[in-house]
Amino acid sequence: MALAALPVHADAAKIGANRLVEPSLHLQEHQGGPPRVALTLDACSGKVDHRILDMLLKERIPATIFVTARWLKRNAEAVAVLRAHPDLFELEDHGREHLAAIDRVASVYGVKSAGSPEALALEVGGGAEAMIAAGLDKPRWFRGATAKYSPSAIALIESMGYRIAGYSLNGDGGSLLGAKATERRIAGAKDGDVIIAHVNQPTHAAGEGVAAGILGLRKRGFEFVLLRDAAEPAVQSLHSSALGK
Numbered sequence: 029m030a031l032a033a034l035p036v037h038a039d040a041a042k043i044g045a046n047r048l049v050e051p052s053l054h055l056q057e058h059q060g061g062p063p064r065v066a067l068t069l070d071a072c073s074g075k076v077d078h079r080i081l082d083m084l085l086k087e088r089i090p091a092t093i094f095v096t097a098r099w100l101k102r103n104a105e106a107v108a109v110l111r112a113h114p115d116l117f118e119l120e121d122h123g124r125e126h127l128a129a130i131d132r133v134a135s136v137y138g139v140k141s142a143g144s145p146e147a148l149a150l151e152v153g154g155g156a157e158a159m160i161a162a163g164l165d166k167p168r169w170f171r172g173a174t175a176k177y178s179p180s181a182i183a184l185i186e187s188m189g190y191r192i193a194g195y196s197l198n199g200d201g202g203s204l205l206g207a208k209a210t211e212r213r214i215a216g217a218k219d220g221d222v223i224i225a226h227v228n229q230p231t232h233a234a235g236e237g238v239a240a241g242i243l244g245l246r247k248r249g250f251e252f253v254l255l256r257d258a259a260e261p262a263v264q265s266l267h268s269s270a271l272g273k
């Protein structure tokens with residue numbers, strides 16, 4: 029199937045060490061058939077947004093959910109629901125403590141970085157260990173908090189055997205957008221988009237828009253694919269920005 033991600037560390041290494049990179053990810057082009065998107069939802073910490081989860085179950089819409097060890101610990105009931113529907117939900121690694129995947133001291137959007145290569149390895153590996161301890165499959169994809177990385181962090185994460193899960197459409201602006209703005213963004217997805225949004229903020233207006241936007245795509249005939257179904261190399265590109273202090 030049509031998702032693709034080549035290792036990005038070689039490209040990332042060309043970007044200065046003082047920059048942050050934000051890999052983008054999208055599905056490969058395909059001939060014929062309905063338009064396709066991959067829905068990826070982050071469960072950073074906090075709780076579960078049943079406006080989204082219950083709708084996915086009811087409509088049988090597949091989603092790849094990035095979970096942290098913190099979220100797993102606090103949401104055992106939702107984890108049991110996700111585990112009970114392995115055909116719909118793929119769970120992947122969003123880290124242990126929800127630290128930004130930067131192997132030096134920094135902060136991004138107020139989120140602290142791992143701070144060293146050792147701490148980054150613990151963030152990535154600790155997230156995976158918590159998943160296995162919760163009875164989930166060993167993850168193959170990693171997405172760091174904030175989805176920004178230092179070039180050397182990307183190399184380290186890929187050397188640990190993970191693919192970096194970028195995205196191409198920011199659906200909910202970090203769950204901070206209003207319901208209508210979120211719905212419009214998601215409903216505006218194009219064939220091949222990898223959508224990122226959040227499933228851990230039940231009190232935010234954005235979640236209502238996530239559910240509505242996804243339903244809108246389904247009504248227009250979009251198909252939803254999981255990251256694990258990607259068999260072919262995918263297309264990625266890297267955006268870079270200055271490293272925060």
Ligand SMILES: [Zn+2]
Pocket residue numbers: 070071072122126172173174
């Ligand atoms: Zn997150």
